[in-house]
Amino acid sequence: MEQQKYSNKKKLRNLVAITNDMKSIEFGQLTEEFSSLKKIIKKNKLPSFINSENEDLALFASENKARYANNAPFPSIYFDNFFNPEVLREVISELPELGTEKNDIHYANPNESKYASKGEHRFGPKTKALLHFMNSQPFLEFLQELSGIEETLIPDPYFEGGGFHQIKPGGFLKIHVDFHKHKLMQLDRRLNVLVYLNENWEESYGGHFELWEKDMSKCVTKIAPLFNRLAMFSTTGNSYHGHPNILTCPHDRSRRSLALYYYTNGRPSNELSNDQKDRITTTFAARKGEDSRKMKIFNAVTNMANDILPPVLVRNIKKFRNK
Numbered sequence: 001m002e003q004q005k006y007s008n009k010k011k012l013r014n015l016v017a018i019t020n021d022m023k024s025i026e027f028g029q030l031t032e033e034f035s036s037l038k039k040i041i042k043k044n045k046l047p048s049f050i051n052s053e054n055e056d057l058a059l060f061a062s063e064n065k066a067r068y069a070n071n072a073p074f075p076s077i078y079f080d081n082f083f084n085p086e087v088l089r090e091v092i093s094e095l096p097e098l099g100t101e102k103n104d105i106h107y108a109n110p111n112e113s114k115y116a117s118k119g120e121h122r123f124g125p126k127t128k129a130l131l132h133f134m135n136s137q138p139f140l141e142f143l144q145e146l147s148g149i150e151e152t153l154i155p156d157p158y159f160e161g162g163g164f165h166q167i168k169p170g171g172f173l174k175i176h177v178d179f180h181k182h183k184l185m186q187l188d189r190r191l192n193v194l195v196y197l198n199e200n201w202e203e204s205y206g207g208h209f210e211l212w213e214k215d216m217s218k219c220v221t222k223i224a225p226l227f228n229r230l231a232m233f234s235t236t237g238n239s240y241h242g243h244p245n246i247l248t249c250p251h252d253r254s255r256r257s258l259a260l261y262y263y264t265n266g267r268p269s270n271e272l273s274n275d276q277k278d279r280i281t282t283t284f285a286a287r288k289g290e291d292s293r294k295m296k297i298f299n300a301v302t303n304m305a306n307d308i309l310p311p312v313l314v315r316n317i318k319k320f321r322n323k
Contacts, residue, residue: 049133051081051228057138061145068146068232073213073220073240075147076233083195085228087130092197094124095256098166110295111284113171116259117164127258131159134193134260143262147234149190151264158184162259167207167247169254174291175212175242176284178235178261180272183280187263193232195258196225205249212240216285225255235261236271240285 054060068077098104098115105116120128133139135155144153156162160182167173180189194209201207201224209231211221215238223231233239247255276283284299 048084049087049130051084054079054082057142058145061142065146065148069148071221073211074234074236074238076211076221076231077146078223078229078231080226081228082230083130083228087126088195088197088228090126091124091130091258092199092256094127095164095166095197096122098122098164107173110292110298111174111176111282113167114173115166115168116161117159119159119163122164127164131163131258131260140262143191143193143232147191147232149234149264151190151266153191154185154187154263154265156182156185156261156263158182160184160261162261165257165259167243167255169247169249169251171247171255172245173243174284174295175210175216175240175244175287176282177237177240179281180235180237180276180279182263185263187265188267189235189261190264190267191232191262192235193230193260193262195260196229196231197227197256197258198225198253199227201226201249205247205253205255206245207243207247207249207255208245209243210241212242214238214240216240216287225257237273237276244287244291 048055050057064077064079069075071077096117098117099106101122103118103121105118107114107116117123120131123131135157140153140155143149147153161179178189178192181187182189198207203224207225209223209225210219211223211233212219223229233241243255249255281302283303284295286296286299
């Protein structure tokens with residue numbers, strides 16, 4: 001009997017020892033696997049799109065909405081170092097040379113000399129990720145709070161008129177008011193957001209974004225297109241803006257930006273006149289004593305066409321203006 005008890009105790013001790021060894025091995029394996037998983041997550045983790053100082057977008061909007069509303073000549077604002085610079089540099093690495101593919105848009109007329117992408121056709125994966133974020137709920141709520149627009153903001157998945165913009169040496173974009181209706185969605189354009197992608201940009205290169213008085217009497221605000229600078233403003237019937245002076249950067253440089261436009265279903269009736277509300281083309285305005293007679297004649301003909309022709313013909317005129 002005693003011998004049997006001793007044998008059972010020995011078996012029990014051996015079983016406990018084996019169990020402890022198994023626990024040790026399992027714990028060691030789990031620790032090793034967890035460590036490996038952490039490394040994989042860290043390696044593949046997407047960096048935050050927003051600069052760490054601005055990550056609380058709700059708070060950032062609340063702190064700046066009064067300034068946005070009160071800035072002259074109309075509600076507008078710009079921020080430096082808004083995005084994570086690492087993300088923007090990845091976007092820059094994907095930037096195409098616009099004008100080299102059939103789908104690229106070349107605006108070439110007395111009002112403008114610039115290039116733009118069409119839809120998402122030219123976006124790389126990093127660019128898509130950033131722009132999809134800028135069309136997402138968190139960013140829309142940020143824009144809604146900051147702008148004070150009461151109607152629900154709607155992004156543009158078609159990037160009509162937006163996406164990549166590039167102005168090459170000698171290029172320009174005269175002062176204008178934007179189209180007011182999205183031609184596909186028939187929504188009202190309310191907000192423009194611009195992100196500049198030009199590192200080491202010098203003042204002498206020009207390319208300043210200008211905001212003009214509602215009566216076109218003078219320029220009120222000039223914004224240099226510096227890297228990681230975000231500019232935004234509310235679009236109405238008299239939100240005159242542009243890059244009117246010829247770009248003087250070196251021939252191996254160009255002025256690059258991302259443009260996103262936001263819409264609502266309906267808008268306050270006092271923002272547009274009756275003849276403006278359904279306009280699907282841009283309205284350019286000459287600066288007194290600065291812009292050419294050719295530009296004035298071109299715009300007089302274009303505006304007349306907008307007033308008397310049906311929309312289908314106006315769209316064809318718009319195509320004619322762009323190469």
